[in-house]
Amino acid sequence: MYQLHDLTKTYRQGKRVVRALRGVSLTIGEGELVAVQGPTGGGKSTLLQMLGGLDRPTSGAVSLDGTDLASMTDAELTATRGRTIGFVFQNFNLIPTLTALENVETALVPGRVPRQSRASRAQAALESVGLGDRGDHLPGELSGGQQQRVAIARALVKDPKVLLADEPTGNLDEETRDEIVDLIEGLWKEQGLTTVLVTHDSVVARRARRRLRIAQGAVTELTGS
Template sequence: MTTTAEPVYRLSGVTRTYTQKDRVVRALTGIDVEIAPGEFVTIQGPTGGGKSTLLQLLGALDRPTGGSLTLGGTELATASDAELTRLRAEEIGFVFQGFNLIPTLTAAENVDMALETTRLDRAERQGRVDEALAHVGLADRGGHLPSELSGGQQQRVAIARAIVKRPKVLLADEPTGNLDESMRDEILVLLERLCAEGLTLIVVTHDSAVARRASRRLRLAKGVVTDITA
C-alpha cells in the first residue's frame, strides 16, 4: 500500500493583519498551501506583496492573525512561546542575503554559535561544526575570519551555521542576492544537494534563475497566492 508523507507545512486560510495608526494592513489573505518533505519551493512577487511576512510565519518568528499554520503537526498560531523557541532552535534553519556572520569570529566559531542553546558537550559540538563545514566544502576554512573569505564562501558558512542544528526546514531570504552569477550557481547547487538529502527548502527570491531550479514556485501579490507553478 502506498502512503503519502505528511506535509512539513500545512497552511489553511492563513491571514496576517497589522494595525498602523487608524488603518488595518492586510499583509496576507487566505493562504492555502501544503509543502512536502524534501520539497524545494520558491516564493516570488512584488515588493510589499507579503513574501517576508510569509517567511516570518513559516519561521515561527511571528504568528498568523487567522487560519491554521502547522509545522510537523504543531499549530504555530497557538503554540507557546517556549515551543516556538524550540522549533526555531531545533527544526528550522535560516539563511539571509547579508550572511550575518560575526566578523571577529572564525568560520567555525560562527557555525558553533548556532549550537549555543543546545545541551551538546564540547566534543559533540566540535564534531557537528566540522561536519557542517565539510558538508558545504569548507573543511579547510574553519579557522578563517569572514573577511578572509569570498562572498560565496561566507554564504557557505552561513548555510553551515543553519544546517549544523540538523533542521527539517531551511528558510532562505534572497540567499544569492549579494553574489555574482558564478557564486550564485555554486550556492544553488549546494542548496539543491541539501534538498536531495531530505531537507525541505523554501527560498524567497527576485531572481528568476533561482526560481526556475525549484520543484514548485509560489507567486504572492497583495497578500494572495496568485500562481503556483510546478
C-alpha cells in the same frame, strides 16, 4: 509537513493598516523544494517568517508536522526552531568577531550540545559546504559566497527537517549565485530537506520543483518555465 489554513497577517504603519497575508491556504509536502517569488512588499518574507515561527499570524493556522506554530508558547517556538528549522538570510548574519567554525557552533548552543561535540559537528557542516579548510577564518576574510556557505553550514549543523532561505543569493554575483543554488539543490537531494526559497530572481526560482507567487498577500501556483 506544512499546512497553512486561511492565514492572515496585518500590522500598522502609522495610521495605515498593512495586510501582508490575506487568507493564505497552502500545503508544502515533506521533502519539497519550493521557490516563492513576488514583488517587494508582496508578502514573501512575511510568509517565510510564519513558516519559521518567527512571527505569529493575526488569524488562521500554520501547522508543522501537525502542530500549530501559532498555538505554541515562545519557549516552545524557540525549541522547535532550534531542533527543526534552519534559516539562511540574504545578509548572511554572521558574527564578525567569530571564526567560521565558531559561527556555525552558535546554532548548537541553545540546544546545550557539549562543546567538544559542537566543534566536531560544526567542522563536519563546514566540510559539507566545501569550507572544511576555512574554519579559522573570520567572516571579513571570506568572500561573499564563502560567507553564505558558512551561513548554510550554520543552518544545517542542527540536522533540521526544514531549510528556509530568504533571498540567499541577493548579494552575490551571477557566478557565485549559481554556485550557491547548486549547493542548496545538492543538499536538498542528499538530505531530503523540505526547502523553501524566497527569491526575486527567476533564474534561481526555476531551479525549484515547485514555484509559488505571492503578491498583495495572496499566493498563486506558477506552472511552466
